[in-house]
Amino acid sequence: MQTPIYDFISAYENKQPIRLHMPGHKGLGILGVENRDITEFFGADNLYHAEGIILESENNATSLFGTRHSFYSTGGSSQCIGAMLYLALLHHQKPSGRNVILAGRNAHKALLHAAAHLDLDIEWLYPKTKEHLCSCSVTPESLEEVLLNMKELPMAVYLTSPDYLGNMADIKGIADVCHELELPLLVDNAHGAYLQFLEPSMHPMALGADLCADSAHKTLPVLTGGAYLHVNETAMVSYETQARRALSFFGSTSPSYLTLQSLDLCNKWLLEDADFSSTVQMVAECKERLLAQNVTILPSEPLKIVLDCQKTGLSGFAMEEELLQENIVCEFADDEVVVCMISPMTEHMELAILEAVVAPFYEISDVVTELMFVEQALEHILEPIQKPTPTMQLVTHEQKMSIRNAMLSPSETIKTTESLGRICALPAVSCPPAIPIAISGEVITEDMMEQFLAYGIAEVDVVVTGSPVKSEE
Numbered sequence: 001m002q003t004p005i006y007d008f009i010s011a012y013e014n015k016q017p018i019r020l021h022m023p024g025h026k027g028l029g030i031l032g033v034e035n036r037d038i039t040e041f042f043g044a045d046n047l048y049h050a051e052g053i054i055l056e057s058e059n060n061a062t063s064l065f066g067t068r069h070s071f072y073s074t075g076g077s078s079q080c081i082g083a084m085l086y087l088a089l090l091h092h093q094k095p096s097g098r099n100v101i102l103a104g105r106n107a108h109k110a111l112l113h114a115a116a117h118l119d120l121d122i123e124w125l126y127p128k129t130k131e132h133l134c135s136c137s138v139t140p141e142s143l144e145e146v147l148l149n150m151k152e153l154p155m156a157v158y159l160t161s162p163d164y165l166g167n168m169a170d171i172k173g174i175a176d177v178c179h180e181l182e183l184p185l186l187v188d189n190a191h192g193a194y195l196q197f198l199e200p201s202m203h204p205m206a207l208g209a210d211l212c213a214d215s216a217h218k219t220l221p222v223l224t225g226g227a228y229l230h231v232n233e234t235a236m237v238s239y240e241t242q243a244r245r246a247l248s249f250f251g252s253t254s255p256s257y258l259t260l261q262s263l264d265l266c267n268k269w270l271l272e273d274a275d276f277s278s279t280v281q282m283v284a285e286c287k288e289r290l291l292a293q294n295v296t297i298l299p300s301e302p303l304k305i306v307l308d309c310q311k312t313g314l315s316g317f318a319m320e321e322e323l324l325q326e327n328i329v330c331e332f333a334d335d336e337v338v339v340c341m342i343s344p345m346t347e348h349m350e351l352a353i354l355e356a357v358v359a360p361f362y363e364i365s366d367v368v369t370e371l372m373f374v375e376q377a378l379e380h381i382l383e384p385i386q387k388p389t390p391t392m393q394l395v396t397h398e399q400k401m402s403i404r405n406a407m408l409s410p411s412e413t414i415k416t417t418e419s420l421g422r423i424c425a426l427p428a429v430s431c432p433p434a435i436p437i438a439i440s441g442e443v444i445t446e447d448m449m450e451q452f453l454a455y456g457i458a459e460v461d462v463v464v465t466g467s468p469v470k471s472e473e
């Protein structure tokens with residue numbers, strides 16, 4: 001497979017030109033990659049009007065993902081999520097009334113930023129039973145029930161799959177429900193670019209989503225910021241024609257050519273070298289060995305290992321610390337879980353070390369479970385023994401202002417402990433997972449305050465009381 005962006009820059013570099021253009025480093029610097037970092041001069045194409053090397057490279061990605069077109073982003077999935085909402089607004093806005101997106105409540109904060117920019121409202125889908133902050137199980141049946149009970153259908157349905165814990169939604173069934181009602185399905189597939197390369201493909205494009213955002217940089221060997229906005233072959237043609245306009249609305253006019261080269265080279269790697277089935281097998285075998293050693297692993301997509309730490313008597317945060325002591329840096333931890341992300345670049349030996357460090361903590365897990373049981377039974381007479389706090393859940397709440405109004409209102413930063421009853425101004429999140437516990441415009445409740453503290457959020461931004469932007473009744 002050709003690598004047009006990479007080749008163009010190699011040829012440019014070989015000519016050793018006098019660089020009288022941006023960037024100011026002129027190809028020199030201590031990072032050692034400045035020589036390959038260029039701007040949009042003659043021949044280098046333009047990401048938002050691509051007709052040369054960038055278009056050629058995107059066409060390679062398009063054939064790998066089997067889409068109508070796969071557009072590059074150097075602003076991560078965040079930029080693509082904004083573009084998906086823009087496209088939904090462009091094509092499906094209501095002649096009167098509010099423009100609403102129906103979204104799973106475990107959405108990344110990029111959704112809120114886009115909603116504020118575009119002045120969209122979001123109606124939230126909640127899981128039927130209480131779940132972890134990062135999860136929101138939506139099934140075709142539960143979605144259909146909600147949609148049929150809405151006074152007016154939304155412009156689009158938006159889901160996060162896989163979620164931060166590796167749970168995957170039934171995208172095919174959900175897409176069928178959406179299409180039956182002529183609604184587009186937008187998927188935040190930030191964690192799932194690699195799903196296209198499984199046999200069979202589990203990628204949202206193969207399963208019928210109309211648009212999706214993939215952070216190439218999260219699961220493929222691509223530099224940070226590299227992402228795809230995919231438009232499905234079966235989706236509206238004008239999504240494709242308007243996609244660059246949508247992406248440019250949320251992006252810098254100076255996209256990183258380092259990231260573009262990395263996306264370009266990734267196409268060649270995917271076609272010629274990538275071997276996801278071996279990696280999937282390696283991870284599955286590692287999970288089996290861990291399970292055999294009593295380690296509790298939550299079900300997830302193939303390239304995540306999600307350790308449930310509750311049986312160890314340690315919190316996820318404490319387990320993360322233990323792993324750090326052994327020079328293992330994980331993706332995410334909270335009170336209950338530790339999330340490890342694997343890719344084809346991960347080596348057998350690295351997983352063996354993870355196993356060796358983690359397994360001993362579960363040797364005493366049966367004893368801890370027994371103790372927790374006894375503690376519950378005799379709670380009133382026993383001193384509490386160390387155990388993680390109960391599962392953190394999403395809570396339903398009151399939306400006092402639109403997301404946009406709340407984000408654009410004068411705000412003040414106050415202590416979380418003093419925030420009860422105030423209107424959240426900026427989405428209150430810890431990062432990762434960057435899933436807002438309180439959404440801009442929502443009234444802060446006791447449950448939310450508990451979650452803020454559990455995620456180490458000591459301060460929150462709230463709308464200044466009596467601010468000129470009126471709250472909506």
Ligand SMILES: Cc1ncc(COP(=O)(O)O)c(C=O)c1O
Binds near residue numbers: 076188191432433
């Ligand atoms: C579920 C989810 N969606 C979207 C994003 C944003 O992706 P990016 O960092 O590529 O902009 C993230 C980032 O962690 C994420 O976890």
